Amino acid sequence: MIRSPLLEKALTGLLKTNNYSFINLKRFPLSMKLSYLATVMLIATACTSSRQETANVIPAMEQTPICESYSEYFKTGTSLNVNQTNGKDSIGAEVAKRHFNTIVAENCMKSAEIHPTENEYNWEDADNFVKFGTDNNMWIVGHCLVWHSQLSPWFCVDEKGENVSPDVLKQRLRDHIHTIVGRYKGKVHAWDVVNETVEDDGSYRKTPFYQILGEEYIPLAFQYAHEADPDAQLIINDYSMSGEKKRERYVQIVNDLKKRGLRVDAIGMQGHNGMDYPDYKEFEKSIEAFAGTGCDVMITELDFTVLPTVVHGAAVENNLEYSQKMNPYADGLTPEIDNQWNDRVAEFMKLLIKHSDKITRVNFWGVNDADSWRNDWPMRGRTDYPLAIDRSWNVKPFVEASLK
Numbered sequence: 138m139i140r141s142p143l144l145e146k147a148l149t150g151l152l153k154t155n156n157y158s159f160i161n162l163k164r165f166p167l168s169m170k171l172s173y174l175a176t177v178m179l180i181a182t183a184c185t186s187s188r189q190e191t192a193n194v195i196p197a198m199e200q201t202p203i204c205e206s207y208s209e210y211f212k213t214g215t216s217l218n219v220n221q222t223n224g225k226d227s228i229g230a231e232v233a234k235r236h237f238n239t240i241v242a243e244n245c246m247k248s249a250e251i252h253p254t255e256n257e258y259n260w261e262d263a264d265n266f267v268k269f270g271t272d273n274n275m276w277i278v279g280h281c282l283v284w285h286s287q288l289s290p291w292f293c294v295d296e297k298g299e300n301v302s303p304d305v306l307k308q309r310l311r312d313h314i315h316t317i318v319g320r321y322k323g324k325v326h327a328w329d330v331v332n333e334t335v336e337d338d339g340s341y342r343k344t345p346f347y348q349i350l351g352e353e354y355i356p357l358a359f360q361y362a363h364e365a366d367p368d369a370q371l372i373i374n375d376y377s378m379s380g381e382k383k384r385e386r387y388v389q390i391v392n393d394l395k396k397r398g399l400r401v402d403a404i405g406m407q408g409h410n411g412m413d414y415p416d417y418k419e420f421e422k423s424i425e426a427f428a429g430t431g432c433d434v435m436i437t438e439l440d441f442t443v444l445p446t447v448v449h450g451a452a453v454e455n456n457l458e459y460s461q462k463m464n465p466y467a468d469g470l471t472p473e474i475d476n477q478w479n480d481r482v483a484e485f486m487k488l489l490i491k492h493s494d495k496i497t498r499v500n501f502w503g504v505n506d507a508d509s510w511r512n513d514w515p516m517r518g519r520t521d522y523p524l525a526i527d528r529s530w531n532v533k534p535f536v537e538a539s540l541k
């Protein structure tokens with residue numbers, strides 16, 4: 138067997154580069170080593186170019202992590218869908234790991250998904266979500282314990298479909314919250330306890346919870362959540378929080394919770410924004426009013442639709458007839474619109490940075506534009522561009538612009 142130290146050195150280096158160092162070269166004749174060298178060179182070239190291609194295909198995997206850009210101000214996160222946490226969307230998962238240090242469950246912990254019948258829980262997707270967060274050392278947020286939408290059909294009614302009694306609903310709420318929060322005690326860092334409990338006019342939303350228990354369902358939900366995990370942060374969350382009436386109501390609700398000695402850590406301003414709403418001055422007034430209660434402020438579901446505004450807010454019951462004029466950018470944004478959008482979002486992020494003494498977490502509602510609920514709301518089949526990372530996996534310019 139002819140030995141060639143130079144060849145062996147070259148091959149060993151190549152093997153190591155491509156994680157083949159376990160191959161023991163000494164057992165191969167020179168002829169085989171030469172053909173192997175050619176093969177490895179080919180693989181190495183392919184791997185290198187594929188790595189470059191990967192970087193070209195997934196630029197976000199080379200770009201500065203968004204959470205790093207904002208690290209001195211607040212935690213920066215995203216909602217995750219089940220495909221990202223069950224391995225089907227591995228690119229979305231890898232990009233989320235790189236760019237965000239906090240995550241929230243988009244759908245898998247909502248009652249209709251996790252607790253579909255009174256004696257049945259679906260844990261798989263929620264377990265996958267929590268495992269994703271613990272495996273990647275992320276700040277994990279559960280969403281949402283009490284919400285009128287995606288509500289399990291059995292939750293508030295009896296077998297005849299009539300509203301149950303207050304005592305029955307209290308017991309169901311307690312069981313639901315204790316079971317879910319208890320399962321993830323010490324793993325989930327915070328919970329959206331009550332979601333969207335107030336109408337834009339400041340009145341209480343007449344949900345089944347309200348119809349049966351009145352306002353009392355709110356403190357009860359916070360009490361049960363705290364009982365189940367005394368260390369978890371507890372959030373009350375809603376959209377269109379820049380409105381004066383809604384602002385005043387939430388200040389009153391949170392002050393009442395505190396007066397009762399209940400734990401409430403943060404007020405979540407969802408931040409489902411658009412090109413013509415919210416008024417940033419009004420949004421700023423809400424940040425200051427909410428912080429004035431002693432709570433942290435969190436921006437919990439941030440996105441900016443670029444599409445014509447049909448309805449403000451995020452009331453999920455809206456699903457209007459599709460019309461072409463409501464979907465003007467199906468083939469992409471014009472540079473002008475793209476710039477206008479980035480400028481508006483950069484200005485918003487500057488406002489959040491200005492109040493980073495009050496804001497502890499800013500969470501985008503989706504990893505990239507294709508993930509967004511906005512593509513199907515308020516009518517299905519729209520193409521929107523509302524998030525921090527675009528469909529070509531590029532981090533959008535507003536991030537850098539917001540730091541200048």
Ligand code: G3I
Nearest residue numbers: 243244280286287332376407438451452453502509510514
């Ligand atoms: O899970 C079912 C699936 O089995 C079925 O095949 C499919 C058929 O369409 O529907 C799936 O459920 C969908 C669910 O998302 C999970 O993907 C529902 O139809 C769909 O309406 C639901 O939309 C979610 C929406 O809340 C309604 O609850 C969006 O993904 C989610 O981004 C959005 O998030 C809400 C926040 O939780 C609260 N704040 C407002 C925000 C936007 O509406």
